[in-house]
Amino acid sequence: MELLIHNYLNSFSTLLLVLVIAAMLYILSKGADILVEEAVSLSLHLGVPKAIIGATIVSLGTTLPEATVSVLAAINGNPDLALGNAIGSIIADTGLILGIAALIGELPVDRLVVERQGKIQILCGFLLAVVCLPFLSGGKGNISQWVGGLFLILLAFYLYISMKWTKTSDGENVSEESIKEEETDTFVEEKRPIYFQLLKLAVGIALVIASSKILIPAVQITAIRIGIPQSIIAATLIAFGTSLPELVTAVTAVRKGHGELAIGNIVGADILNVLFVVGSAAAVTSGGLNVPSNFYKLQIPAMLIILLFFRFFSANGKKEEISKKEGLLLFINYILYVILNFTWR
Template structure:
């Protein structure tokens, strides 16, 4: 599908591509607006904290690009791409996206929810690091086996059910009047799906359009691969997070990223491993940079989220963004 989109766009003139880029940016922002508004509406309707809605329903939607890319990569015999996409997305989500969201506006955190969801976020990262160790496979490289993939999917189902149930019971935030009190539930759900679809489809068209345009104006392929392509699958989370913060729903952004991190382990890696008999091979290079960086950023975010001011400050956001860019640089200088 991605190759079809790329080849189709590649036949168009640069002027038309610029128009497609502008239109994609417009639909991307509109989709994010719809997604955030409906997620907040469902939060009020169900009496579930916005952070919980972000960590489940919104995260499932915005994580679909990572799932698609990784599963197809695994089926096509590129397990390192599948694993790298998932780990790279965790690093980008927690470092770049949460960091930028904190720099753009207030990023509040609910201590009770952070204690519960944040612990699951770190546990998911540690679980991934542990099962990736060569200790669990025969040979110098680690392997996430097919049966482990099925276990991850089982844990995913339990996570979603338990989180929504826990969110209702915890009553972490006071109920507010529904955004669309008279709107039928089915209409809100349709609008939510529409918002998610607009964000994902717009991202799928925007990234190759920018990539082709960049190639035509002389930007090196290596630079494009290290920035636009790697950044592409995390674009839905970024736009959703920035939109949520600007609308005053920063907790939805935090919940979305926490949920996305958990889903990148249980959903993305779980599905990718489950569809391949040989599982996912873990390259030895991942133990030097990718996995350690993932753990450092996850623990840093958890530390910041437990501060006394109930929010991620701008200096803390700057630290997370800085960590992300150091990671990008080390990918090229650390061989």
């Protein structure tokens, strides 16, 4: 099937391929949106606390595009696309998305998120950088299959501890009035039969997988034609496209006065990009994920720099929000990263 799709897309003009990529990125993000919406709707229908669903399924849903693209790329023998997409998504989430969110509205800092998930976020970034080092794999950068399996075990532990933190959290409780308000906003979803909700959930998953199967070969062909390495395309265009769910969530949350949700979603997404996206992509390939040499010059350092910037801005105990100036610095960091990708070969 993949070969048929590749051969068919290869007959398209470059302009048409660019349009196909744009369309698939759009479908990819919409599929993830449907998945997240139906997961939350199911939580209401089944009586599972939405706080737990938000801390786990929502983050998993918004990172599903990255995971799907990376796993399929790894299976098809394109590890640089898989790893570049994961690292690029962390950079886009933390630099571009939080930067924009801080610029367009208030971005309050949730102390519990910063002290718990925030520490895991920065540790995951450094863990990924360490396992990419050449001396750990005989002189050539490689994230082995067993490391991918270890990441998935850490993912399971992270999800478990997140649920436990949610249940024991001393944070603000949701009033009955706000619950009724939320239920009013989603009364259509709640009153639908559960089998219809499950069907829409399956449609969302199918859209993500199907669009990814078309997106990967379209990007490969386009990258070859215009002479840009796949790793760079993965870390910029694809990473931005697969980060659209996080971008839409963050912008919507800020515009509605719930900026703390944007920070929580991005912190969770960064963690999952390491443990879920890289872990699953490495685990499905016997040879693991090879790390292109250019990643040591730009991709990995840029990821660590942006994560450290965000950690510095958010971990200050005296701070109540990420300021617009700090948001601008995060945004500028992302723009510089994109520019360097296309000028520093």
